Amino acid sequence: MKPAPFDFVRPSTISEASEVLAESGGDGKVIAGGQSLMPMINFRLVKPSVLVDINGIPELSQIESKGDRLRLGATVRHYMTATDPLIHERIPILHEAMHYVAHLTVRNRGTFCGSVCHADPAAEMPMMTLLLNGQITARSVRGERQIAAPDFFQGSLMNSLEPEEFVTSIEIDTLSTDTGWAFEEFAKRHGDFALSCVATTMRMRDGKASDVRFAMMGVGETPLRLGSVEALIEGREVTPGLASEVVELLNDTLQPNSDLHASADYRRHLSGALARRALDAAWRRAGGLTEHAR
Secondary structure (H helix, E strand, C coil): CCCCCCEEECCCCHHHHHHHHHHCCCCEEEECCCCCHHHHHHCCCCCCCEEEEHHHCHHHHCEEEECCEEEEECCCEHHHHHHCHHHHHHCHHHHHHHHHCCCHHHHHHCEHHHHHHHCCCCCHHHHHHHHCCCEEEEEECCEEEEEEHHHHEEECCEECCCCCCEEEEEEEECCCCCCEEEEEEECCCCCCCCCEEEEEEEEEECCEEEEEEEEEECCCCCCEECHHHHHHHCCCCCCHHHHHHHHHHHHHHCCCCCCCCCCHHHHHHHHHHHHHHHHHHHHHHCCCCCHHHC
C-alpha cells in the first residue's frame, strides 16, 4: 500500500523539531531510522500529518560516556552500537545482544532509541534498556522529561511518551570488569523475533552472587525485569539446585501468550532452559565454578 499524504520537515535543532511537533497537534511522527515506522505508515496503520526527520541534528548521533553510564543519542544506529569500542569494553552483554538484532540492512538504518520507543516486547533493545537501568530523555516545547525504563513500557507497542514528545537520548549503566553476564535467545530463524530470551548480570562476593539483574523478553506484553528471580539468586552460590528453583519460579510467574509461533507452555519450558544456560554462563564469567567444573 501507499501511505496517506503527509508533510516532511527536516529540522536542524532539537528546539525546531519540538516546535514542529507542537504545531502538529499530536499528529506528527519523528523518524530516525524508520525500520518500524515506515511499514506502519505504508500500511496506513499510522497516518501522520507531518513526518519530522531528526537525522540532521548533529548532537543526536553520539555515544557519550557519562561516568558509569553511557548516553546513546536518538540517531545512533544499531551498527554503531554493535561496533562502538566503549560498548564492547564496558557493556559486553549489549555488544553480544546486537548480534541478534534483525538483519544487516535493518541494523544499518535502525536505531537503538527507535527500537526502545517502538516497545516491541520481543525486541532486544527494550529489554536491554530495562536490564541496564535505562533512563529515557524526552523533549517537547515544555522542556525535557526523564523517564525511568520501568515507567516507559506501557504495553505491547505502547510507551509513555506524550503526543508532542520525542526521545533525544537514552542513558544506560556500564558494567564493572568483575561482572558476569549472559545473553541467551531463541528464535526460529536468526534475526526473527525471539520466542524467549534471558539476559542476566551478576558479581561474585565471598563466593555468592551479588548485584543480580535478570530480564526477559518474548514472554509478556512488555519486556520484563524479574525482581523475584533477582531476590532468589542474590546472596547465594549459583548451583544446579538454585537454577532449578529459578526455573520453578519462572513456571509459576510467567504468563506468555500462545500464538502461531509457539504455545504458552512451550515458551515457559524454553524460558527455563535458557535461564539455566544463562545463569551458568554469567556465574562462570563472574569467577564462579560452573556445573561442569565442580
